[in-house]
Amino acid sequence: MAAHITTAVKRFVPRESGWLLPTAWQLYTEAWRQHHHSAGPLLRYIPRRAVLYCPGNDERKLRKLASLDVDCAVLDCEDGVALSKKTEARENIPRMLAELDMGRTEKCVRVNSVSSGLIEDDLQVILQAEVLPPAIMLPKVEDTQEVQWFVDRFQHNLKGRPLTESIRLLTFVETAMGLLNFKAVCEEIRRLAPKAGLHHDGVVFGSDDFCASIGATRTKDARELLYARQxxxxxxxAFGLQAIDLVYIDYKDVEGLRQQAREGALMGFTAGGLYKGQVAGPGSCGCPWTTLLSSPTGLEWLPVLGWGFGPAPSLYPHRCYRATRYYVSF
Structure with a gap:
């Protein structure tokens, strides 16, 4: 399979692209090899070039997901949902999992973090839904104790329900403590996840929350994040997982976006990020991962982290600028 992917990339990326060509071959062959290097059953590889976040409490916007061609649609219970709307999100998401036909798009649910104290209610509702989500995102993972708690409550709320295949787990590195404990967290997930019916599939670097946790000032060239990204x-x-890079904070700066995408690809990231601003409507959603990355040098193949719907709520007023990074209004 890796050979077929490499052949396709060779045909797709122009020879004159120079520096990018070996990077493209490497990323696509490694994506296949590394994905299946991780513990657990053999699963189909999902690139997640475009990841679209949508507040789980907004049924109107959730239903629009079916008309958007993205790799992964995230039904959000976390930062995209105000505290007063969490219950509504938990009521909507199980129904949307059953009713929405998204074709090739992966359905994913982002639950609240373990440290928030809100995740138990998320798991109870989601894991007893008629249709289980193929993937779950777990934000702000900081230590092995949180992994142990999550796996234990996952099994408890699943109540022995048989799975046709493992549920994919994507974790977030968003704090200084999470970065320090990152290797131990991955080791603990590898040890516990397969027995629970989980498959650790990827990691997202939450750059803005990370900056806030260390008191750094976010800059356009992201030099303050170089160590953390690496x-x-x-x-x-090393654990054979997808690596999703930081978001780009100025989506109108096309050249800056391209430069950060180049840097991320050369570092070895398998996906990148884009800051989400205001767009006119659903028809504009494709721009960042198509138009903005199109170029004669083959950048159009580079995976990009997409964005979601709706203004971020003032769940954490003092952190509002960080909570908005995944959202766009229409």
Missing amino acids: KVVVTTK
Whole structure:
């Protein structure tokens, strides 16, 4: 399979692209090899080039997901949902999992973090839904104790329900403590996840929350995040997982976006990020991962982290700028 992917990339990326060509071959062959290097059953590889986040409490916007061609649609229970709307999100998401036909798009649910104290209610509802989500995102993972708690409550709320295949787990590195404990977290997930019916599939670097946790000032060239990005990608790839890079904070700066995408690809990330601003409507959703990355040098193949619907709520007023990074209004 890796050979077929390599052949396709060779045909797709122009020879004159120079530096990018070996990077493209490497990322696609490694994506297949590393994905199946991780413990657990053999699963189909999902690239997640475009990941679209949508607040789980907004049924109107959730139903629009079926009309958007993305790799992964995230039904959000976390930062995209105000505290007063969490119950509504938990009521909507199980129904949407059953009713929405998204074709090739992967359905994913982002639950609240273990440290928030809200995740138990998320798991209870989601894991007893008529249709289980193929993937779950677990944000702000900081230590092995949180992994142990999550796996234990996952099994408890699943109540012995048989799974046709493992549920994919994507974890977030978003704090200084999470970065320090990242290797141990991955080891603990590898030890516990397969027995629970989980498959650790990828890691997202939450750059803005990470900056806030260390008191750094976010800059356009992201030099303050160089060490963290390198540690995340090295550790992630060592465990054979997808590595999703930081978001880009100025989506109108096309050249800056391209430069950060180049840097992320050369570092070894298998996906990148884009800051989400205001767009006119659903028809504009494709722009960042198509138009903005199109170029004669083959950048159009580079995977990109997409964005979601709706203004971020003032769940954490003092952290509002961080909570908005996945959202766009229409």
